[in-house]
Amino acid sequence: MKSIKSSIAFLLAGFLIVAFGDTGLAKDECLNCHQELEDELQTPALKIKNDIHFQKGLTCADCHGGDPTSDDPDISMSRAKGFRGVPSHQTVPQFCARCHSDANFMKTYNPRLPVDQYQKYKTSIHGQKIVKGDEKVANCVSCHSVHEIMPANNPKSSIYPVNLPQTCAKCHADEEYMKEYGIPTDQFSKFSVSVHGKALLEKKDIGAPACNDCHGNHGATPPGIGSISNVCEQCHVVMGELFSKSPHKPAFQEMDLPQCETCHSNHDIIPPNDDMIGVTEQSICMECHAEDEENDGYKVAAQMRMRIDSLRVRYEKAKKLLEEAEEKGMEVSDARFDLKDVYSALVATRSDIHSFSLPVVLETSNSGLELADKTMEKGKQALEEYNFRRLGLGISTLIITLLIIALYMKIKAIEREQKTS
Numbered sequence: 001m002k003s004i005k006s007s008i009a010f011l012l013a014g015f016l017i018v019a020f021g022d023t024g025l026a027k028d029e030c031l032n033c034h035q036e037l038e039d040e041l042q043t044p045a046l047k048i049k050n051d052i053h054f055q056k057g058l059t060c061a062d063c064h065g066g067d068p069t070s071d072d073p074d075i076s077m078s079r080a081k082g083f084r085g086v087p088s089h090q091t092v093p094q095f096c097a098r099c100h101s102d103a104n105f106m107k108t109y110n111p112r113l114p115v116d117q118y119q120k121y122k123t124s125i126h127g128q129k130i131v132k133g134d135e136k137v138a139n140c141v142s143c144h145s146v147h148e149i150m151p152a153n154n155p156k157s158s159i160y161p162v163n164l165p166q167t168c169a170k171c172h173a174d175e176e177y178m179k180e181y182g183i184p185t186d187q188f189s190k191f192s193v194s195v196h197g198k199a200l201l202e203k204k205d206i207g208a209p210a211c212n213d214c215h216g217n218h219g220a221t222p223p224g225i226g227s228i229s230n231v232c233e234q235c236h237v238v239m240g241e242l243f244s245k246s247p248h249k250p251a252f253q254e255m256d257l258p259q260c261e262t263c264h265s266n267h268d269i270i271p272p273n274d275d276m277i278g279v280t281e282q283s284i285c286m287e288c289h290a291e292d293e294e295n296d297g298y299k300v301a302a303q304m305r306m307r308i309d310s311l312r313v314r315y316e317k318a319k320k321l322l323e324e325a326e327e328k329g330m331e332v333s334d335a336r337f338d339l340k341d342v343y344s345a346l347v348a349t350r351s352d353i354h355s356f357s358l359p360v361v362l363e364t365s366n367s368g369l370e371l372a373d374k375t376m377e378k379g380k381q382a383l384e385e386y387n388f389r390r391l392g393l394g395i396s397t398l399i400i401t402l403l404i405i406a407l408y409m410k411i412k413a414i415e416r417e418q419k420t421s
């Protein structure tokens with residue numbers, strides 16, 4: 001009895017191995033055959049091992065249709081078996097959306113994955129133009145690659161933040177490719193040297209925005225943003241809040257100017273510096289407030305710059321004094337702490353200019369200026385104490401020397417006395 005049971009089990013196991021291969025999965029004749037082919041017929045079968053779909057158990061046939069159990073190409077790739085072939089540039093979005101817009105299907109794999117990519121894509125310039133037959137705009141595989149599609153958190157992925165700018169640049173930095181559209185092709189080159197580009201591409205700081213953080217992954221603009229001109233405040237929250245309450249908010253709105261770009265640009269944002277504010281030639285304020293010296297904007301620009309300058313100058317003076325004292329071995333760690341707060345006040349003042357309100361800037365800078373004065377005082381005191389100690393040391397050395405000389409003379413005198421007696 002026992003032996004019959006075990007031979008049935010043995011036969012069943014054998015059947016399973018024959019039917020589904022040694023992996024336990026259904027045999028994939030598409031993959032088997034294509035692995036043995038050449039060039040673009042073979043490449044998909046080689047690349048697919050890195051593809052998220054393959055790793056999650058999806059096969060060639062899940063995307064292309066057909067019958068993966070038959071090794072006869074006339075059967076496996078027959079339309080009768082649902083073979084879809086290769087989608088055209090224009091139909092790729094629907095090809096991917098068949099699954100990615102199907103919430104019920106996607107839930108069985110990953111309930112947290114959004115299913116709105118196609119919906120959003122349709123609202124982007126890419127999506128709007130593709131339906132009109134534009135063959136050059138990006139479709140899903142232009143950004144995601146094909147047969148080696150990976151999630152965004154995989155550092156090898158074409159959409160990993162550090163790699164993404166290059167993915168967009170494939171088209172957007174190609175002058176020849178973009179010629180017919182008449183839009184600039186300098187976004188990547190400008191971005192690469194901007195504060196954001198350097199942080200992302202050189203320092204690999206993925207907190208800095210890649211193209212998609214401002215432009216959205218699939219839609220024209222990222223979620224929660226009415227217009228791309230509001231995108232900066234998603235990360236620069238404090239500046240955004242200050243700007244919203246500033247007189248520039250309504251003024252720029254009326255002139256139809258973007259809120260941050262107007263002064264900082266979008267792709268080639270440089271590290272800001274104090275020359276950008278004030279009434280000198282380099283100041284951006286002068287682009288709008290130059291003509292009239294009675295204009296409040298002009299006056300405020302001048303005063304804000306003066307405040308920043310005096311805070312910076314006093315910070316530097318205090319820093320120098322403390323360094324000098326430290327070199328001479330004086331203990332000034334307490335004042336060093338205050339100096340840090342002075343620096344914070346300088347940073348806060350530079351940020352508070354975005355209120356474009358003089359009282360706000362005066363308040364922030366005042367606390368810094370007072371503390372700078374105190375710190376300088378502490379530095380001066382340390383140096384005075386050093387000088388006093390040095391003077392003291394000099395005097396005591398002199399006294400000791402005199403004493404030694406006196407002692408010496410005394411000894412000599414005693415010796416002389418002894419000799420004569």
Ligand code: HEC
Pocket residue numbers: 029030031033034037041060061064065066067068070071072073076077085086
């Ligand atoms: C026994 C070999 C073999 C099997 C099995 C096979 N293919 Fe192919 N496949 C080929 C060859 C050869 C070509 C190129 C000639 C042609 O288009 O018929 C091809 C072409 C293709 C193409 C390109 C078609 C086009 O229109 O350009 C796709 C996509 C494809 N196969 C997918 C699949 C899928 C999916 C399966 C499994 C359901 C599969 N193949 C099974 C050999 C095979």
Ligand code: HEC
Pocket residue numbers: 030031034040041043044045046048053054058059060061062063064086087088089092095141146147
């Ligand atoms: C996630 C869906 C997906 C999977 C899985 C997939 N493909 Fe494709 N495949 C596509 C898309 C989309 C295209 C069209 C690419 C384009 O327009 O550049 C394509 C194109 C092709 C082509 C045409 C040549 C080329 O590279 O453009 C072949 C052949 C092919 N696939 C075979 C396969 C084989 C074999 C497998 C399994 C090893 C497979 N594909 C798995 C989506 C898929």
Ligand code: HEC
Pocket residue numbers: 052053056058062063092095096097098099100106109110113140141144149150151152
């Ligand atoms: C047969 C259904 C199907 C098709 C067709 C399909 N996908 Fe997928 N896709 C999936 C499933 C299932 C996953 C895995 C989700 C998971 O488990 O995280 C996935 C994962 C992905 C991921 C990774 C998501 C993440 O961040 O984890 C990307 C990107 C992706 N697909 C893009 C595409 C693109 C682009 C196409 C068209 C070329 C496509 N898919 C076609 C079913 C499909």
Ligand code: HEC
Pocket residue numbers: 092093094096097100113114117118121126138139140141142143144152159161164212217218
């Ligand atoms: C212009 C480039 C671009 C196009 C076109 C594009 N994607 Fe994406 N996609 C991205 C980027 C970038 C991300 C990753 C964002 C991130 O860092 O999380 C992404 C993320 C995804 C994800 C992961 C889940 C999510 O929404 O974050 C899926 C799935 C996906 N895309 C599918 C598609 C499909 C399907 C299409 C076509 C309808 C498509 N994508 C078109 C750039 C693109």
Ligand code: HEC
Pocket residue numbers: 125126129136137138139142143164167168169170171172181183211212215
């Ligand atoms: C396959 C090539 C290709 C890729 C890859 C691509 N784009 Fe595009 N993009 C285009 C084309 C072509 C247009 C249409 C230009 C036009 O009509 O002005 C366009 C339009 C745009 C526009 C609208 C420009 C305007 O007219 O104001 C933006 C923004 C944009 N793309 C951003 C991106 C971003 C961000 C990425 C990467 C995540 C990207 N694109 C990837 C080809 C591409």
Ligand code: HEC
Pocket residue numbers: 165168169172183184187188191196209210211212213214215228229231258261266267
């Ligand atoms: C810090 C945010 C930000 C980043 C990062 C960014 N952009 Fe932009 N981009 C903008 C803004 C804002 C505009 C102007 C949109 C408007 O005024 O309608 C713009 C405009 C564009 C345009 C329209 C043509 C033009 O030059 O004015 C394209 C195309 C574009 N960006 C592509 C890219 C690409 C590609 C990258 C990555 C290399 C990128 N952008 C990175 C914010 C950004």
Ligand code: HEC
Pocket residue numbers: 195196199205207208209210213214231232233234235236260261264265266269270271272
């Ligand atoms: C995804 C988040 C994000 C978005 C969106 C973003 N930034 Fe940034 N920004 C950063 C990070 C992170 C840094 C710091 C980079 C570094 O390490 O220097 C930065 C740095 C800056 C700096 C330099 C600050 C300094 O002290 O040197 C300026 C100016 C700036 N961003 C302006 C903008 C503007 C204008 C926009 C919109 C067009 C914008 N940012 C959109 C994250 C963002």
Ligand code: HEC
Pocket residue numbers: 232233236239240243248259260261262263264272273274275276277284308347350351353354
């Ligand atoms: C009217 C012009 C103007 C506008 C509008 C403007 N800024 Fe600035 N921003 C400046 C100036 C000037 C500085 C440099 C201040 C300094 O360093 O003395 C600066 C500095 C910065 C800095 C660096 C601050 C630091 O800590 O050194 C960031 C970040 C920044 N701006 C972001 C933004 C954001 C985000 C917006 C939109 C909400 C914005 N700016 C709007 C003029 C402007």
Ligand code: HEC
Pocket residue numbers: 247248251252257262263276277278284285286287288289295296297298300301304356357358
């Ligand atoms: C793109 C043009 C533009 C730029 C650049 C600009 N402003 Fe303005 N500013 C305006 C407009 C328009 C108003 C509202 C009308 C007015 O009062 O002149 C305004 C108003 C002001 C006000 C309020 C004046 C009042 O009447 O109470 C201040 C303060 C101000 N700006 C400061 C600055 C400073 C500082 C800078 C440089 C960092 C600057 N602005 C850069 C256009 C600009």
